[in-house]
Amino acid sequence: MLGKMKRHKISREEKRAILAEFTLMDDIFMRVVLQDIKCTEYILKVLMEKKIKVKEQHLQMDLKNLQGRSLLLDCLCEDEDGKLYNIEMQNDLEGASPKRARYHASLLDMHGLDAGEKFTQLPESYVIFIVKKDILNLQKQIYYVDRRIRDSEEYFLDGSHIIYLNTEITEENAFGDLVRDFQRKNPQEMHSAVLARRVKELKESSMERKGGTAMNMALEKLLAVGREEGREEGREEGREEGREEGESRTAQLMGVLAEQGRLEDIKKASLDQEFRKQLLRELKL
Numbered sequence: 001m002l003g004k005m006k007r008h009k010i011s012r013e014e015k016r017a018i019l020a021e022f023t024l025m026d027d028i029f030m031r032v033v034l035q036d037i038k039c040t041e042y043i044l045k046v047l048m049e050k051k052i053k054v055k056e057q058h059l060q061m062d063l064k065n066l067q068g069r070s071l072l073l074d075c076l077c078e079d080e081d082g083k084l085y086n087i088e089m090q091n092d093l094e095g096a097s098p099k100r101a102r103y104h105a106s107l108l109d110m111h112g113l114d115a116g117e118k119f120t121q122l123p124e125s126y127v128i129f130i131v132k133k134d135i136l137n138l139q140k141q142i143y144y145v146d147r148r149i150r151d152s153e154e155y156f157l158d159g160s161h162i163i164y165l166n167t168e169i170t171e172e173n174a175f176g177d178l179v180r181d182f183q184r185k186n187p188q189e190m191h192s193a194v195l196a197r198r199v200k201e202l203k204e205s206s207m208e209r210k211g212g213t214a215m216n217m218a219l220e221k222l223l224a225v226g227r228e229e230g231r232e233e234g235r236e237e238g239r240e241e242g243r244e245e246g247e248s249r250t251a252q253l254m255g256v257l258a259e260q261g262r263l264e265d266i267k268k269a270s271l272d273q274e275f276r277k278q279l280l281r282e283l284k285l
Helices: 014-020 029-033 037-049 100-110 174-184 195-202 210-236 240-259 262-271 273-282
Strands: 052-065 070-079 084-090 125-131 142-143 160-166
Touching: 014 195, 014 240, 014 262, 029 070, 029 084, 029 195, 037 052, 037 070, 037 084, 037 174, 037 195, 052 100, 070 100, 084 100, 100 125, 100 160, 160 174, 240 262, 240 273, 262 273
Parallel strands: 084 125, 125 160
Antiparallel strands: 052 070, 070 084, 142 160
């Protein structure tokens, strides 16, 4: 057994190594990028193929249904015309399934109408999934999903829309440019000046400055998940030393992975106990 270990604090340099590996496909990074509303407006402009002016925006907004079940939305915003947009970055199929999209849309409807308002006042809504895989398997770069009347070419104009941007396909058009920007680590290689400026600001700014502070908090939240899991593993052993040891080993693991620039492994280790144990064995920690 390992003896009592010195706790490893993730250094500023290690955090910068993690930051260097981030792309906009990483939801933790995307959420901080979207704190600049101009970035949200640019993404919506490309996807909607028209200029959008965002009046109000909420990141990581917790919505509940009538039974009290919560859903944490990555980005919920409203434009000047009162239309609602829910932007979600999803790297797994289950998180962007058609029924998940339906549930998102239903929550927007539930929270889009105040008591006493008429149903005709229900705002038009767009649930937008930016996905790593082609979840609908039709080999399209972008999917615009609307209800239609069976045996007719007419649309059922309920004002509810779902959009999938498939980042597996990068065509030579505005959608392809956006996808490539989502996948690039280096802001100097990005097509959009708006996104590039924000990414550069976050990756190069001091951790004490405004943008750097927001990113630092997001990184600490990610790393804290892994440390808490380590504490839980120690508690299961029923020993205070086990709790401290589990936390220390997990912190050490995160530090080593940061030094090696293994961002994907950090994220996976933070959420997957078996994978974390595998890495601890691999690195002999």
